[in-house]
Amino acid sequence: MGKTLRYSVIAIGTAIGFLCGFFNIFGVADKSFEDIFYHRPDTVDNKIKIIKIDDKTMNVLGEYADWDRSVYADLMEVLCVSEDVRPAVIGFDILFTADNGDEADKRFAELCAENGNVVTGFSYVFKKELYSDEKGRLVENAMAIDERVMPYPALAEATEQGFVNTLMDEKDGIIRSTFVYLDENGTKNKSLVSAIYEKYMAFLGKEVVYPTDAGAFSFRYSSGVSEYENISLIDVLDGTIPPQAFDNCVVLVGAYAAGMMDAYYVPVDRGQQMYGVEIHANALQAIMEGKTLTAVPNWVNGLITAAVAALLILICEKLSVVKVVLVCIVTIAAKLFAGYLLFGAGYSWDNLSAVLMAAVIGIYFVALHYYRARAAKLSIEKAFSKYVAPQVVKEIAKNGTYELKLGGENRNIACLFVDIRGFTPLSESLEPEQVVDILNSYLELTTSCIFRHGGTLDKFIGDATMAVFNAPFDTDDYVYKAVLAAWDIVQGGNRIEEQFVERYGKHVGFGVGVNCGPAVVGNIGCDFRMDYTAIGDTVNTAARLEANAPRSTVYISDAVYEQVKDRITVEEVGEIPLKGKSKGVFVYSITGINNYETED
Numbered sequence: 001m002g003k004t005l006r007y008s009v010i011a012i013g014t015a016i017g018f019l020c021g022f023f024n025i026f027g028v029a030d031k032s033f034e035d036i037f038y039h040r041p042d043t044v045d046n047k048i049k050i051i052k053i054d055d056k057t058m059n060v061l062g063e064y065a066d067w068d069r070s071v072y073a074d075l076m077e078v079l080c081v082s083e084d085v086r087p088a089v090i091g092f093d094i095l096f097t098a099d100n101g102d103e104a105d106k107r108f109a110e111l112c113a114e115n116g117n118v119v120t121g122f123s124y125v126f127k128k129e130l131y132s133d134e135k136g137r138l139v140e141n142a143m144a145i146d147e148r149v150m151p152y153p154a155l156a157e158a159t160e161q162g163f164v165n166t167l168m169d170e171k172d173g174i175i176r177s178t179f180v181y182l183d184e185n186g187t188k189n190k191s192l193v194s195a196i197y198e199k200y201m202a203f204l205g206k207e208v209v210y211p212t213d214a215g216a217f218s219f220r221y222s223s224g225v226s227e228y229e230n231i232s233l234i235d236v237l238d239g240t241i242p243p244q245a246f247d248n249c250v251v252l253v254g255a256y257a258a259g260m261m262d263a264y265y266v267p268v269d270r271g272q273q274m275y276g277v278e279i280h281a282n283a284l285q286a287i288m289e290g291k292t293l294t295a296v297p298n299w300v301n302g303l304i305t306a307a308v309a310a311l312l313i314l315i316c317e318k319l320s321v322v323k324v325v326l327v328c329i330v331t332i333a334a335k336l337f338a339g340y341l342l343f344g345a346g347y348s349w350d351n352l353s354a355v356l357m358a359a360v361i362g363i364y365f366v367a368l369h370y371y372r373a374r375a376a377k378l379s380i381e382k383a384f385s386k387y388v389a390p391q392v393v394k395e396i397a398k399n400g401t402y403e404l405k406l407g408g409e410n411r412n413i414a415c416l417f418v419d420i421r422g423f424t425p426l427s428e429s430l431e432p433e434q435v436v437d438i439l440n441s442y443l444e445l446t447t448s449c450i451f452r453h454g455g456t457l458d459k460f461i462g463d464a465t466m467a468v469f470n471a472p473f474d475t476d477d478y479v480y481k482a483v484l485a486a487w488d489i490v491q492g493g494n495r496i497e498e499q500f501v502e503r504y505g506k507h508v509g510f511g512v513g514v515n516c517g518p519a520v521v522g523n524i525g526c527d528f529r530m531d532y533t534a535i536g537d538t539v540n541t542a543a544r545l546e547a548n549a550p551r552s553t554v555y556i557s558d559a560v561y562e563q564v565k566d567r568i569t570v571e572e573v574g575e576i577p578l579k580g581k582s583k584g585v586f587v588y589s590i591t592g593i594n595n596y597e598t599e600d
């Protein structure tokens with residue numbers, strides 16, 4: 001990776017990481033991840049008990065809507081036996097709004113006033129309201145207070161109140177937060193949970209300490225659905241459960257039946273709804289035990305995600321595919337584990353943005369590795385395509401086993417040499433452009449014939465061409481294919497000779513020599529410059545055959561003839577002496593190929 005590209009990738013990755021973390025792009029998905037993997041209920045406080053208005057109770061007392069306040073008055077008498085046996089606090093998650101003016105209402109209010117340990121609920125009705133901010137922009141307030149629904153006057157005077165409203169996530173409807181107070185025209189009105197908490201702390205003689213100075217906070221649930229001790233109201237009223245079971249406890253009374261429409265989705269036990277009174281119990285225990293969740297600032301999330309992105313880019317750049325995958329997996333696991341530890345310590349942060357960046361960076365570098373491998377493969381194919389036949393290139397690409405390295409191997413090959421007859425005087429009588437035209441046409445002809453029959457183009461030597469067959473890979477019937485390539489060159493030379501006579505008034509002919517036998521084949525040279533070639537007596541003999549071959553003639557050695565004699569027609573040339581060899585070579589001149597037509 002070049003420096004410019006490297007710095008660009010780092011800069012882009014870091015910027016994207018910061019923006020993803022800062023704007024928390026996953027939002028609700030991130031919260032849902034925390035709910036599923038981090039939010040684990042632990043131990044409920046056995047001092048918090050729930051008296052539930054359930055189906056069992058209504059089967060005895062009738063429908064809830066038909067009750068008068070004598071049911072609650074009776075409950076107060078059962079629970080508050082004496083100064084020594086009674087709950088520390090009784091919190092009613094019930095709206096006693098209608099003033100019936102009957103004896104039951106009066107009796108209930110008097111008992112609450114007499115015991116002094118009751119907190120009743122009221123409800124806010126909210127509306128949407130537009131207002132102008134400091135910069136004069138219109139802003140919508142979805143929680144503008146429209147009215148308060150209070151307990152009937154006698155009960156309101158006899159008890160403390162707290163509003164029962166809680167905070168539901170607008171995007172997924174899950175309750176993860178609750179109120180401490182709500183500012184109403186400068187007055188901080190306590191929530192039901194806050195009012196109960198303060199009353200209980202007063203009973204214990206302890207200082208009231210809230211987890212936040214804000215009006216609301218997120219919290220961790222201590223229980224799953226129905227895990228707090230919950231007792232049917234009828235079992236308390238008929239004495240099945242003695243009042244001593246509630247002594248010095250916080251008792252919450254509320255709806256526990258589906259028909260009462262007071263159930264909501266919560267982070268724990270996903271897919272199940274929890275009754276509102278149990279949500280209040282969890283919020284109360286969260287305040288008492290400090291099980292609150294503080295959101296890490298967005299800019300910190302952004303910096304963390306940016307740092308993860310930058311470090312991964314720097315590290316993964318030099319790693320293999322396997323190591324890139326492992327590093328990204330470890331990073332993701334470490335980030336999620338850190339999130340788990342932080343959640344347990346009371347902090348909530350952006351878990352998934354850094355995970356996304358790690359996954360994207362991993363995919364990027366894996367793709368980059370494959371792109372580079374593909375580019376290298378194509379480069380090798382392109383390089384080899386200049387020397388070997390297309391089918392050989394495909395074999396190299398498919399197997400991917402060929403390595404460019406110095407050294408050679410002993411192989412049996414067929415070697416072909418071809419040369420233009422009289423090229424030197426020809427070049428002296430023509431313009432340079434005409435010479436180049438003739439030479440290019442000749443080289444195109446020889447190369448195409450060699451490649452067509454699976455040969456490897458070894459090199460151009462001035463106006464001569466050298467090719468080998470059966471190297472670098474094994475080739476079936478390679479001697480015969482070398483002969484066919486030589487024959488095609490001669491026949492093709494006859495055709496292009498007519499063009500040169502017409503164009504330049506010059507005759508051009510080729511002499512070809514083919515020999516077969518053992519040779520040393522491989523890369524010759526040094527690490528930074530090498531040539532793939534064949535060396536040895538077989539090669540030298542092929543070169544001598546070509547040098548002796550007349551125009552438009554293919555000379556082959558007796559070794560070649562013995563392998564292909566049933567498929568060709570020849571004329572015996574006889575034994576001819578070859579320069580550099582003490583013994584002559586018996587030579588044949590090819591006159592035809594049986595059942596073969598030269599390709600155009």
